[in-house]
Amino acid sequence: MPRPDWFPDEVAFAGRENLEPAHVARYDGKEDSAAAAEVELLERFGLDPSSTVVELGPGTGQFTAEVAGRCRRLVAVDVSEPMLAHLRSKLAGLGIANTELVQAGLLGYEHSGAPADFVYSRLTLHHLPDFWKVVALDSIRGLLRPGGIFRLSDVVFGFEPAEISAGLEAWFATGGDDPEQGWTRAEFEEHVRDEHSTFTWLLEPMLERAGFEILESEHSADGILAAYVLRAAEPGA
Numbered sequence: 431m432p433r434p435d436w437f438p439d440e441v442a443f444a445g446r447e448n449l450e451p452a453h454v455a456r457y458d459g460k461e462d463s464a465a466a467a468e469v470e471l472l473e474r475f476g477l478d479p480s481s482t483v484v485e486l487g488p489g490t491g492q493f494t495a496e497v498a499g500r501c502r503r504l505v506a507v508d509v510s511e512p513m514l515a516h517l518r519s520k521l522a523g524l525g526i527a528n529t530e531l532v533q534a535g536l537l538g539y540e541h542s543g544a545p546a547d548f549v550y551s552r553l554t555l556h557h558l559p560d561f562w563k564v565v566a567l568d569s570i571r572g573l574l575r576p577g578g579i580f581r582l583s584d585v586v587f588g589f590e591p592a593e594i595s596a597g598l599e600a601w602f603a604t605g606g607d608d609p610e611q612g613w614t615r616a617e618f619e620e621h622v623r624d625e626h627s628t629f630t631w632l633l634e635p636m637l638e639r640a641g642f643e644i645l646e647s648e649h650s651a652d653g654i655l656a657a658y659v660l661r662a663a664e665p666g667a
Contacts, residue, residue, distance in 0.1 A: 433538070440509045440535030443557045445625060447617070448489070453609075454512045457490045460612055463552060465496035468581065472548055475579045475645075475659065477501060481547040484573055486536050487554025491517040497550070498526045503543070509535040536566040545575040552583040556627040560636070563628065567640035574662040580642060581659055585627040588653035598622060601654050630656050 447453040469477070477483070481501040488494045488506040494517060498504050506529055508514050514531050521529055532539060536551075536558065549570050558566055570580060589597040605615035621627065630649065633656070637644060642660035649656050 438537070438562065440538055443535070443562075443626075444509050445557055446620075448510045449512060451512045451516075454490060454510075454516045456610055458492065460609075461492075461553075463492040465493040468493055468550070468552075469497050469500055471659070472497070472550070472579065472581060473500070475548075477548060482544055483548045483550060484539075484541065484546040486539070486549060486551040486570070487557075488517055489513050489553070491520050493550060493552065494529060495520060495524055495526065498529050501548075502528070504529045505532060505541070505546075506530070507532045507534050507536075507539045509533065509538075537562060537569065539569075539573075541573050545578065546573045547575060547578050549573055549578070549580045551581070553585065555582065555584050556586075556621075556625050559626045560628055560632065563626075563633070564636055564640065567636055567642070571641045571662055576662055576664045578662045579645075579659060580662065581657075582637075583655070583657035585621065585654060586630050586633055586656035587627060588630045588649050588656065593653075597653050600652060 441449070477500060479500065479502060482503040483497060483501045483505070485494055485497075485504065485506045488508055490513065491506065494504065494506050498521070506517065508517070511533060514533055518531055534540070536554065551570075555563055555566065574580060587597065602615045602618050605618045606612050607614055609617065634644065637658065637660060641663045643663060644658055645661050646659040647656065
């Protein structure tokens, strides 16, 4: 369907580094998604070989590769062509054939077939400003069957406005200098300057307003990361 003129270009929200093949190539060495533990968590909430899973923002596919053999249908949706190219090659190398790759963003993805039992998104929602986060969350709710599970993990700040400088400086100080060896201070600063991470006390009401019940939440001690297990409300709930 054609988009109205006021609809954003989601590639412009993708993050500079996620469109660069050099960053994509080194990503798995910089970031560990704890994919096996994440799949085990979803199995605790009912993931099984009959499940349909939609992954929004698979990136290099750490979770994708782990969950593909544990579900019936997996749709991996990413706006970045370099990320999808890397993921396509990884899945081919692993002999994984039950995964559909779709180039789209959180706002533009149009699901076909039966509703998803699970939606998974890690380090992706922060690419959208808060207005568009709300739109995306409403869309994600529409992907899921009633009672379906949304696993969301992201950079979500847990401190108060008066604590911003101290909280961010403590995070920046954990960064190194070499992007080949891990996340750098410059990358953390770029995240805050150019991307759209929000606060837990803004995001959580958004989630509830979009029709999700927060079943579990985890917040890092430094106030930088948050992760949620969310259940799509039943109609009329």
